[in-house]
Amino acid sequence: MYCLWCDQEIISSVNWGNLMLPPRSLTLCEECEGKLERITGSRCEKCSRKSAEQICSDCQWWSTQKREVLAKNHSIYVYNAFMKEIIAKWKYRGDYVLKKVFEEAFLEAFRKEFGKYKDTVLVPIPLSDARLAERGFNQAEALARQLPIQSKNLLTRTDSEKQSKKSRKQRIAGKNPFIMTETLNKPAILVDDIYTTGTTLRHAAELLRQNGCPKVSSYTLIRG
Amino acid sequence: MVLLLASAFLCFFLLYIPKIHDLSPVFSEESFPEQTFNGQIIGPIEESSSRIQFTLKDTPSNKTYLILYFKNDTTEIARYPHLRTGATCKFQGIPERPDPSTNPGEFDFRNYLASKKITYQVYLESLQEITCTGQNLLHRFYTLRKNITTYLDKRVSTGTSSWMKGLVLGDDSAIEEETIELFQRWSLSHLLAISGLHVGLFVGFLYLVFIKFNVLTKEKAQWLILFILPGYAVVAGGEPSIWRASMMVVCFVILRKLNSTFNYTDVLSFVFISFVILNPYLVYQVGFQLSFLVTFGLLLSQRWIATSNSLIVQGFKISFVAQMMILPMLLHHFYTFQPLSILVNTLIVPYFSLLVIPSMFMFVIVSPFPIIQVLDKIFLMAQNLLLTFLHFLDKHFNYPWTIDGMSIEAVAVYYMLVIWFMYFVQLKHNLKAFFSGTLITVLISYFAAIPYFSSYGIITMLDIGQGDAYVVELPYRRGVFLIDAGAGVTFPERIPTNSKYKKIIQPYLKSRGITKLDAIIVTHKDVDHSGSVNYLAGEYKTDMIIVSDYYEIEQASKDLWAQENIAVHHVKQGDQINVGGQILHVMAPNKDKGSPNENSIVLLTEFGGQSWLFTGDIGREEEKEFINTYEHLSIDVLKVAHHGSSSSSDETFLEQIEPAFALISAGRNNRYGHPTEEVIAGLEKVGAMILRTDKDGAVQFVFNREAGTFYKFLP
Numbered sequence: 001m002y003c004l005w006c007d008q009e010i011i012s013s014v015n016w017g018n019l020m021l022p023p024r025s026l027t028l029c030e031e032c033e034g035k036l037e038r039i040t041g042s043r044c045e046k047c048s049r050k051s052a053e054q055i056c057s058d059c060q061w062w063s064t065q066k067r068e069v070l071a072k073n074h075s076i077y078v079y080n081a082f083m084k085e086i087i088a089k090w091k092y093r094g095d096y097v098l099k100k101v102f103e104e105a106f107l108e109a110f111r112k113e114f115g116k117y118k119d120t121v122l123v124p125i126p127l128s129d130a131r132l133a134e135r136g137f138n139q140a141e142a143l144a145r146q147l148p149i150q151s152k153n154l155l156t157r158t159d160s161e162k163q164s165k166k167s168r169k170q171r172i173a174g175k176n177p178f179i180m181t182e183t184l185n186k187p188a189i190l191v192d193d194i195y196t197t198g199t200t201l202r203h204a205a206e207l208l209r210q211n212g213c214p215k216v217s218s219y220t221l222i223r224g
Numbered sequence: 225m226v227l228l229l230a231s232a233f234l235c236f237f238l239l240y241i242p243k244i245h246d247l248s249p250v251f252s253e254e255s256f257p258e259q260t261f262n263g264q265i266i267g268p269i270e271e272s273s274s275r276i277q278f279t280l281k282d283t284p285s286n287k288t289y290l291i292l293y294f295k296n297d298t299t300e301i302a303r304y305p306h307l308r309t310g311a312t313c314k315f316q317g318i319p320e321r322p323d324p325s326t327n328p329g330e331f332d333f334r335n336y337l338a339s340k341k342i343t344y345q346v347y348l349e350s351l352q353e354i355t356c357t358g359q360n361l362l363h364r365f366y367t368l369r370k371n372i373t374t375y376l377d378k379r380v381s382t383g384t385s386s387w388m389k390g391l392v393l394g395d396d397s398a399i400e401e402e403t404i405e406l407f408q409r410w411s412l413s414h415l416l417a418i419s420g421l422h423v424g425l426f427v428g429f430l431y432l433v434f435i436k437f438n439v440l441t442k443e444k445a446q447w448l449i450l451f452i453l454p455g456y457a458v459v460a461g462g463e464p465s466i467w468r469a470s471m472m473v474v475c476f477v478i479l480r481k482l483n484s485t486f487n488y489t490d491v492l493s494f495v496f497i498s499f500v501i502l503n504p505y506l507v508y509q510v511g512f513q514l515s516f517l518v519t520f521g522l523l524l525s526q527r528w529i530a531t532s533n534s535l536i537v538q539g540f541k542i543s544f545v546a547q548m549m550i551l552p553m554l555l556h557h558f559y560t561f562q563p564l565s566i567l568v569n570t571l572i573v574p575y576f577s578l579l580v581i582p583s584m585f586m587f588v589i590v591s592p593f594p595i596i597q598v599l600d601k602i603f604l605m606a607q608n609l610l611l612t613f614l615h616f617l618d619k620h621f622n623y624p625w626t627i628d629g630m631s632i633e634a635v636a637v638y639y640m641l642v643i644w645f646m647y648f649v650q651l652k653h654n655l656k657a658f659f660s661g662t663l664i665t666v667l668i669s670y671f672a673a674i675p676y677f678s679s680y681g682i683i684t685m686l687d688i689g690q691g692d693a694y695v696v697e698l699p700y701r702r703g704v705f706l707i708d709a710g711a712g713v714t715f716p717e718r719i720p721t722n723s724k725y726k727k728i729i730q731p732y733l734k735s736r737g738i739t740k741l742d743a744i745i746v747t748h749k750d751v752d753h754s755g756s757v758n759y760l761a762g763e764y765k766t767d768m769i770i771v772s773d774y775y776e777i778e779q780a781s782k783d784l785w786a787q788e789n790i791a792v793h794h795v796k797q798g799d800q801i802n803v804g805g806q807i808l809h810v811m812a813p814n815k816d817k818g819s820p821n822e823n824s825i826v827l828l829t830e831f832g833g834q835s836w837l838f839t840g841d842i843g844r845e846e847e848k849e850f851i852n853t854y855e856h857l858s859i860d861v862l863k864v865a866h867h868g869s870s871s872s873s874d875e876t877f878l879e880q881i882e883p884a885f886a887l888i889s890a891g892r893n894n895r896y897g898h899p900t901e902e903v904i905a906g907l908e909k910v911g912a913m914i915l916r917t918d919k920d921g922a923v924q925f926v927f928n929r930e931a932g933t934f935y936k937f938l939p
Binding site for chain 2: 008009011012013014015016017019020022
């Protein structure tokens with residue numbers, strides 16, 4: 001086994017956690033694995049951001065805006081420098097296989113956090129056609145496909161400007177870029193790679209709620 | 225596939241590792257004829273104040289022998305320049321079987337030697353009768369070790385040199401026995417065994433010198449270490465722990481050189497398997513077992529230990545894992561476990577590894593310079609402080625668990641629980657970890673509590689040679705008491721020694737988990753009956769000591785007993801002694817006979833529905849008085865008076881009391897000829913079954929309310 005990031009051979013150390021278990025296939029070596037930072041300790045109940053407060057100031061602000069459409073967001077990793085590199089290589093330079101790095105953690109945390117949500121539909125955040133053609137795959141779809149419940153592409157995207165090139169103000173003030181192709185009357189979990197300001201997810205959530213969806217949460221790999 | 229491989233490995237090891245218990249007669253009457261030995265000296269020549277010993281591999285028979293030479297006295301300066309490791313030697317001698325243990329709990333020298341592949345020993349009359357030629361490379365290493373030892377003795381005080389020798393050369397023979405026992409009680413002995421810690425420091429130090437001072441390139445320094453480490457292992461005593469540590473380093477260096485990747489547990493397994501294949505007997509050595517278990521546990525815990533940033537917490541975790549890993553071994557070999565030792569280790573281990581051990585290595589290097597005198601004094605002061613602290617702990621916080629080992633099934637369950645426990649601990653599932661931790665505690669507590677739930681009592685006639693020591697453990701641990709606790713004496717000075725106590729009485733009490741004595745009954749004042757009483761009184765919480773009205777207690781004992789808050793009772797004929805509900809009737813003495821033997825306390829009691837008579841060392845006259853006073857008394861079990869001497873066991877006495885069993889405690893081949901043929905004949909005539917320590921070793925009577933059975937320790 002070789003590390004998907006640094007290409008060194010992976011030597012799995014034996015510890016109390018895996019002594020009696022069959023060997024797992026690993027995607028990262030211990031050193032690279034160690035550079036990924038999980039969100040641990042106290043976090044914002046609403047958006048998963050590392051925070052000493054129960055509800056972070058960001059979410060407090062969101063709750064002052066019209067009505068809150070997103071019930072909650074859950075994320076796994078902190079957006080540190082190493083994660084930025086991985087995401088860049090995966091998303092922008094098309095190293096599709098890197099999704100495996102998060103596969104296990106993404107599934108495990110989903111079971112723990114959303115396991116009891118039966119009869120819920122996953123809705124990946126779509127890319128615009130131009131973006132999809134450029135990248136070759138939709139990272140949100142790739143993530144959603146790893147999860148055990150059904151996923152429906154209910155949304156399409158009209159604009160093609162990259163969110164990551166905009167400022168916070170521009171993002172929040174921007175108009176809703178999504179169109180809904182089908183209605184849904186079940187609870188939905190939006191899936192995306194990263195929660196930055198929460199605007200994109202709220203745009204999608206708003207649309208879903210307007211079209212009969214009773215509750216919308218979101219599950220993202222990273223809390224930016 | 226994995227299971228198949230695992231069972232194949234298991235089978236291989238089960239078949240490969242030889243059993244060391246042999247079934248040959250324990251003490252055979254016949255001795256072996258004198259024979260010629262011709263072979264090579266393997267291992268170092270070891271010299272102590274009383275003897276010189278080495279092992280020799282006899283070429284014709286391909287057997288290994290332990291060769292011993294006892295000095296005539298401690299002042300004898302032995303000359304043996306011809307005895308060198310690797311030399312080929314020739315001599316005449318009589319092979320003997322080494323002594324097995326004859327008491328429960330006693331160290332078994334025969335098994336110990338067997339674990340080193342030695343089944344016979346040979347005593348040399350003089351060192352000159354053996355002719356040797358040649359030597360090998362090992363001899364140079366052993367000579368180096370010896371020369372460093374002698375040099376250190378010259379340069380620094382005895383106190384400091386004993387620690388330097390212990391921590392750098394792995395020779396703890398000069399460290400005071402009291403200190404070694406103190407370290408043992410607090411599970412600190414691993415500091416005295418050269419292991420990973422020392423090897424790590426040694427390698428680190430070499431690296432520093434070679435690389436920081438630009439003596440060698442990194443590459444060359446690594447090669448050099450490859451060659452130096454095995455040498456250091458030999459010079460530092462060659463115990464399994466140091467070989468384990470240095471071989472692991474050697475493997476790491478080689479793997480690095482080959483550009484191979486590896487994980488630590490694989491290297492440990494590889495070293496383990498190679499050791500066992502090279503010398504299967506190693507698995508029986510305590511040091512080998514502890515070293516590998518602790519290392520394995522610590523490697524598995526690396527990740528868990530690294531999750532804490534505080535050095536103190538890390539130290540605590542290390543001590544904790546180490547103790548958890550070896551607990552069943554500690555109970556099996558030493559019968560005790562000190563829960564508080566985990567905390568003590570957390571304190572002492574960093575002190576040793578960061579200060580003491582590095583300074584010991586440094587002292588060796590600076591020993592030629594005058595500054596060593598100053599360092600010597602500072603070190604002694606620090607070390608005294610440490611020992612004072614440990615003695616303080618030992619006095620006020622000494623709460624060991626004493627358990628006579630766990631059954632093999634329980635050990636398996638224990639390790640399963642530990643793995644389970646550590647799994648949850650590592651994953652931080654605190655509740656589940658707490659639950660499995662509780663199960664571990666319950667398991668251990670069960671073994672600690674067994675004696676308190678047992679409806680069986682045990683009376684043990686310990687084999688302390690020529691002398692008496694009976695330990696009575698009542699059912700449900702209602703009471704534990706001794707009738708006599710003799711000691712050996714030196715010849716010809718006849719000074720009492722603590723060896724019987726240390727080697728036989730104390731290990732037995734430990735093995736039974738006894739920490740408190742309800743009473744010690746001393747029948748009379750002779751050393752072979754009373755010599756170990758004060759050792760017991762000093763170490764065990766003792767409620768009372770019972771002696772006869774005519775027993776004169778010397779001042780030293782009086783002071784000690786008063787200091788330890790022990791009540792002293794004097795008894796005479798007609799009195800009753802009650803220990804934990806067990807009533808003992810005092811049948812004698814009723815007047816002062818003017819000599820200790822004749823003034824012996826005679827006790828009548830009942831165990832397991834049998835009447836027992838303990839007679840101390842009374843003579844024929846007292847026996848006659850006994851049958852005159854108690855005319856119709858018959859006895860089931862008689863402790864034969866005076867080790868079976870003809871001055872006791874009068875025919876009329878034996879005929880009247882008609883014992884079914886006769887217990888005789890006499891030394892093997894004792895100089896008095898006890899028990900005499902006359903006494904044996906008398907006992908046989910009345911149909912008594914004779915149980916004697918010189919033939920049977922310790923004899924135990926296991927009883928409940930109605931009945932009991934005798935067991936001999938030796939088959």
